[in-house]
Amino acid sequence: MDLFEYQGKQYFSRFGIAVSPGDVADTVDEAVAVADRVGYPVVVKAQVKVGGRGKAGGVKLAIDADEVRLHAGNILGLDIKGHVVRRLWIERSSDIAKEYYASFTLDRANKSHLGMLSAQGGVEIEVVAEENPEAIAFLSIDPTRGLDIETSRRWVHEAELDEAAREQAAQLLVKLYDCYTTGDCDLAEINPLILTPDGTVHALDAKVTLDENASFRHPEWEEYRATETEDPREKMAKEKGLNYIGLDGTIGIIANGAGLAMSTLDVVNQVGGSAANFLDIGGGANADVMAAALEVINADPKVTAIFVNIFGGITRVDEVAKGVLEALARVTIKAPIVLRLDGTNAVEGRAILAPHLNDRLSTEPTMLDAARRAVSLANA
Amino acid sequence: MSIFVDENTKVIVQGLTGGQGKFHGLRNRDYGTKVVGGVTPGKGGTDVDGIPVFNTVKEAVEATGATASFVVVPPKFASAAIVEAAEGGITFIVCITEGIPAHDEAVTYNRLVEDFPDVRLLGPNCPGIISPGKCNIGITSGDIALPGGPVGIVSRSGTLTYQALYELTQHGIGQTTCVGIGGDPVPGTNFIDCLAAFEADPETKAVMMIGEIGGSEEERAAEWIKHNMTKPVVSYIAGVTAPPGRKMGHAGAIISGSKGTAQAKMDALAAAGVHVCLNPTAAGEKMVEIVQAL
Structure with a gap:
């Protein structure tokens, strides 16, 4: 789960990482009130989960209440790459002497944590990595040992951060590592991490991605979930406990298992179609889950054919078949359905469907055949 | 074996x-x-x-x-x-x-x-391991596997593991062992561990490798295959059409930036001499061809 900048900063604060004083605002009046409280000049920042806010006019400096009013009015409602701004973060403007970059992520190849630190911050780290890789100090951290202050001090030295910033940065990085691990982040990134002319170091931005598998030990994440701006289809699917990702095509996909679902998208594409979604009903799905999946697909107006691709393992194909019939009894499914059913209890499942087959509900023997039929139905 | x-x-x-x-x-x-x-x-x-x-x-x-x-x-x-x-x-x-x-x-x-x-x-988050006719630890349905070899299977995805077993069994081709390594970011056993074991196993004559988007394990496997593998490898990578930045079900299946794409993995494997196929059925058919020519 990606956090908004303001949530990332609030998350950082829990771990003692210094950020600029500020607060959120959903209206122009609130923005002015926050600015009055934190002190001018302030920066008015659009809260969207997409890069390039500055270029799109979503980040503005304001020296007084009138300017806050002007900028907040312009930015609220602004469409930035398809993300409409509903919330602002207003913070005290910082004088900047130097901009650095710092982050922690999992290094999957080495099964360790990877810290990246650079004296060249404020630009995209991918660009730095491409053009000037020696400007990044990489630190591999054994997850069983963690990051201690001595290692952190050596690291800021190696990264050639300015002398005035080093001790504070070293301390901050230990806190950021704590936030990353104890806070169960997939990514904790500060860009830029700044040194002010009066010699203090703090985070000017916050990019945090949380590992949703760790939700069970973070009840405080509930508030972040509430602000997730989701595709309405994805929201409906989540409420029904389904693993769904909305796409732009016309063929609704239902499969069991993430790999098979991805593979189904690929095969549909190979035979000339395009998928409307990724939907994994998971292992052990029963009739209820299948019916819920069909209802979610049915709610997507772009869908003109539905391809159900099931390879029973833990999932029993007879249960899937019952679910399809149940869904058909419960709601009018607008698009024709093509099924491919194999694996555990496939014979029983096909037998359940046999008396109900017609041109709106058909089965095909293989994944490829079913994909072809779905594409021809979608285009009909 | x-x-x-x-x-x-x-x-x-x-x-x-x-x-x-x-x-x-x-x-x-x-x-x-x-x-x-x-x-x-x-x-x-x-x-x-x-x-x-x-x-x-x-x-x-x-x-x-x-x-x-x-x-x-x-x-x-x-x-x-x-x-x-x-x-x-x-x-x-x-x-x-x-x-x-x-x-x-x-x-x-x-x-x-x-x-x-x-x-x-x-694992974690894997279907387990089955050596047909000998031992099955995990959630794979034993009846879709066929004892006797000569193919070894290694896969990151559960259902695609079953699909791979099924494709081979349908054609009467048995498996020595089928290992599901799982779709999580830090798997305990990786492709290379399994490829090396299959390379060392005299009864395994060819290997089917099923990968998916995310991470760089397939690329590392390709590098290993190039230098160490003498047995033919057939591969299928799921997620060619997956959008970047979204976790496709598995915690590890995510394209971040330009990293972890199916195309990059397929290119790396093809360059290492692996038979890269575009869907599971094609991979099954390719393996039939290879086994028949052994």
Whole structure:
């Protein structure tokens, strides 16, 4: 789960990482009130989960209440790459002497944590990595040992951060590592991490991605979930406990298992179609889950054919078949359905469907055949 | 021969008294696997359909001589269960649990490497391992596998593992061992571990490798194949049409920026001499062709 900048900063604060004083605002009046409280000049920042806010006019400096009013009015409602701004973060403007970059992520190849630190911050780290890789100090951290202050001090030295910033940065990085691990982040990134002319170091931005598998030990994440701006289809699917990702095509996909679902998208594409979604009903799905999946697909107006691709393992194909019939009894499914059913209890499942087959509900023997039929139905 | 397990492997099930543990543990036993015990704290002395249950792995190992463990416990407890297995003397751990936090996985993996270098972990979040006719630890349906070889299968995805088994079995081609390494970011056993074991196994004549988007394990495997593999490899990578930045079901299946794309993986494998196929059926057909020409 990606956090908004303001949530990332609030998350950082829990771990003692210094950020600029500020607060959120959903209206122009609130923005002015926050600015009055934190002190001018302030920066008015659009809260969207997409890069390039500055270029799109979503980040503005304001020296007084009138300017806050002007900028907040312009930015609220602004469409930035398809993300409409509903919330602002207003913070005290910082004088900047130097901009650095710092982050922690999992290094999957080495099964360790990877810290990246650079004296060249404020630009995209991918660009730095491409053009000037020696400007990044990489630190591999054994997850069983963690990051201690001595290692952190050596690291800021190696990264050639300015002398005035080093001790504070070293301390901050230990806190950021704590936030990353104890806070169960997939990514904790500060860009830029700044040194002010009066010699203090703090985070000017916050990019945090949380590992949703760790939700069970973070009840405080509930508030972040509430602000997730989701595709309405994805929201409906989540409420029904389904693993769904909305796409732009016309063929609704239902499969069991993430790999098979991805593979189904690929095969549909190979035979000339395009998928409307990724939907994994998971292992052990029963009739209820299948019916819920069909209802979610049915709610997507772009869908003109539905391809159900099931390879029973833990999932029993007879249960899937019952679910399809149940869904058909419960709601009018607008698009024709093509099924491919194999694996555990496939014979029983096909037998359940046999008396109900017609041109709106058909089965095909293989994944490829079913994909072809779905594409021809979608285009009909 | 098979890799990692065989007909003599004695297995305990951590979580045997739970719903999932009981269902799959008994299925594994019915398949012929030597399931010799279960472990559930506080339930020692009881039994599940005749299989004795112990309070700790250590007790179970001492009483049964088990060397393998099947971990079927919820995400919260899985990491501790894995470490307990290693401490208790188990050398091959299969963990099917889905949804373990990435940081827990990273710590557990490194803990095993540092303190228990002889222990192999398969998973988490994997379907397990089946050596047809000999041993089945995990959730794979035994009836879609065919004993006798000559193909070894290694896969990151559960259902695609079944699909691969099915494609081969349909054509009358058997498997030596089928290993599901799982779709999580820090798998205990990776492609290279399995490829190396298949390369060393005289009965395995060819390998089917099923990958997916995310990470760079397929690219690393390609590099390894280029320099070390003498046996033919057929590969299929899922997720060509997956959008960047979205986790496609598995925690590890995500394209970040330009990294982890299916195309990059397919290119790397093709450059290493692997037969790269565009869908599971095509991969099955390619393997038929290769086996017939052996």
